[in-house]
Amino acid sequence: MPYLLPDDLEQQLATLAQQKNCQIADLIREWINTNTATAAAPQDFRALVENIPDLIARYDRQGRYVYVNPALEHYSNQRMADVIGTTLGGAAFTPQTIAFMNEKLQQVLDTGQNLKIEFQATLSDEPQHFETWLIPEMDHAGIVQTVLTVTRDITEHKNMARRLQQNKMRYQAIVESQIDLVCRYTPNTVLTYVNDAYCRFFGKAREELVGFSFLTHSPQDQHESIRRRIAVLLQDPSPEVANYRSVLDDGREFWIQWVDHGIVDEHGQVIEVQAVGRDITQLKQLEEQRIHAAALEAELAKERELMALKDQFLSMVSHEFRAPLSVIKASDDILYHYANRMTPDRIQEHAQRISGQVAQMTQLLEDMLTLDRLRSGGTDLKLEPVQVDTLCRSIVEHFSLSDKQQHHITLNLPPSIPHLNADPRYLNRIIGNLLSNAIKYSRPGSIITLSVSYDDHNLMIDIADNGIGIPPQDHHHIFDTFFRAGNAQEFDGTGLGLAIVKQHVEAHGGSISFSSEVGQGTVFQVRLPNIQPARAG
Structure with a gap:
């Protein structure tokens, strides 16, 4: 009996099966059992795996590439x-690195636990730093059969961290080695005192400086600003800070930061100004x-965020794909061994189960691609006038049917x-995701309300439920990618829905908020x- 699949999926699989000269059943079995998922995966996922700069490999229990x-x-x-069928090696890896990698592969095979390692390898003239995630892949009996590895080059990340540290050390050395310049001058800029550091800096003896205006070492375009500053000090002798350029006799120009304060006589009149200067060139x-x-730090922070997202993605994919793949394999095995004894209805039931799990995995990948596109500013937002009431009625009708009326969904317009x-696609997804969450986290028979209101500037959409609520400690993270509230772990989900909703809302220039009680x-x-403008309902 052939697999019974939706027309579009059956057509795609039939085309691929014809190319491989096999039946659809054999193709699905090959996909699961021989780890060639990238050949049959959706185009976007296959393109991602084949074009990502990270090195992705799978090893069997003997440490051979599959x-x-x-x-x-x-x-x-x-x-x-x-390399397929061979073990880890190559001129780029020292025997020590190969032994280290084989040891870690064996550790994952023995423990069944994810592992992250770092190592060095010389692929060009300079050694490079790498980070590798090792992810065990188990059969239905829970035995590790293969290990998936994802290796990325973190050399630039390491170099940026080193350069930042070097800059920090240079900055500290310069600051700590400064020797302050000290001088006094009259309100008409004539020097009355200079210290040794001042003399050394300008390369002059004290007698060549005292009795002369310090403006001789200041560019002409600064003179007016300096005189205004002195006038302020004559009114208020409190310390003033300013940066000015100074020119030496050989033409070299330096930046000096001056802290000036007035020295007063017994009548409170400023008679001199004392200045302490520091070379800040x-x-x-x-x-x-x-x-x-700072730009490097921002890049580094972005890299950390991307690494964290990739780590979360790998962990989530390993977890979320395991269950549907197990269902697909179970149904596939049943069809393979017992299809000739089963009724058409039972065969269709297993085929639909397979297609349902494929759809679930496809939706997960689409959510990831959507979120990645939105985060990178690649939105395809297309605004047009939307009849919100019509859209809301359609969404409520859809969910009422798919929910089989287990919840009472009311619409207030x-x-x-x-x-x-708005973009009707985005708006449909905003309302649909929120309504789907309300149904998922509410007990059967409870009331879920979708309400629409508006003022002079905004249209408001409220979705209320009587469900499990969100713990207070999780409120701050509820829109974070991959985050799931502590009391929601028993429910299916990936932690992407609310993150996508928030991105869609903000793409429209809107906002989203919530209130909740556990x-x-x-x-x-x-x-x-x-x-x-409002129209008649």
Whole structure:
């Protein structure tokens, strides 16, 4: 009996099966049992695996390659076809590195636990740093059969951290080695005292400086600003800080930071000004380096975030794909061994179970791609006038049918409602995700309410339930990618839904907020701008 699949999926699989000269059943079995999922995976996922710069490989229990992505050719002169069936090796790896990797592979095979390691390898003239995630892949009996590894080059990450530390040390050395310049001058800029550091800095004897205006070492374009500063000190002798350029006799120009304060006589009149100066020329130069370092730090922070997201993604994919793959394999085995004894209805039931799990995995990948596109600013937002009441009725009708009326979903609409300039796809997903969560986390028979209201500037959409609620300690993270509340772990989910909702809302220039009490329920409110004049309901 052939597999009974939706037309579009059956057509895709039939085309691939024809290319491989096999039946659809054999193709699915090959996908699961021989670890060639990338050949039959959705195009976006296959493209991701084949083009990602990270080296992805799978090893069997003997430490032999059973799969490797094209990144291998970037890191070595070996071709993918040449390494399949061989063990870890190559000129880039020392015997010590190979022994270390084999030890860690065996550790994962023995413990069944994920493992992250770092190591060095010389792929060019300079040693490079790598980070590798080792993820066990188990059969239905819980025995590790293969180990998936994801290796990324973290050399630049390490170099940025080292450069930041070097800049920090240079900055500290410069600051700690400064010797202050001290002088006194009259309100008409004539020097009355200079210390040794002042003399050494300007390369002059004390008698060449005292009795002369310090303006002789200041560019002409600063003189007016300096005189205004002195006038302020004559009124208020409190310390004043300013940066000025000074020019030496050889033409070299330096930046000096001066802290001036007035010296008063017995009548409280400022008779002299004492100034303490510090050469900040190198600090000025380092300011540019600091700005560059800040950019590096921002890059580093972004890299950390991306690494964390990748780590979360790998962990989540390993967890979330295991269950549907187990269901697919179980149904596949049943069909393979017993299809000739089963009724058409039972065969269709197992085929639908397979297609349902494939759809679940496809939706997960689509959610990841959607979130990645939104986070990188790649939104395809297309605004148009949307009849919100019509859209809400359609969504409520859909969920009422799919929920088989287990919950009482009510819709509250005002008598008249404005059109909303929005992307109907995004708006449908915003309302649909929130309504889906309300159903998922509420007991059967409870009431879920979708309400729409508006003011002069915004349209508000509220979705209220009487479900499990969100613990207070989780409120701050509820929109974070992959985050799931502590009391939601027993429910299916990936922690992507609310993150996508928030991105969609903010793409419209709107906002989302919520209030919740554990055991009582949750109310989410979406506020969206760009409403048009109200029309009759």
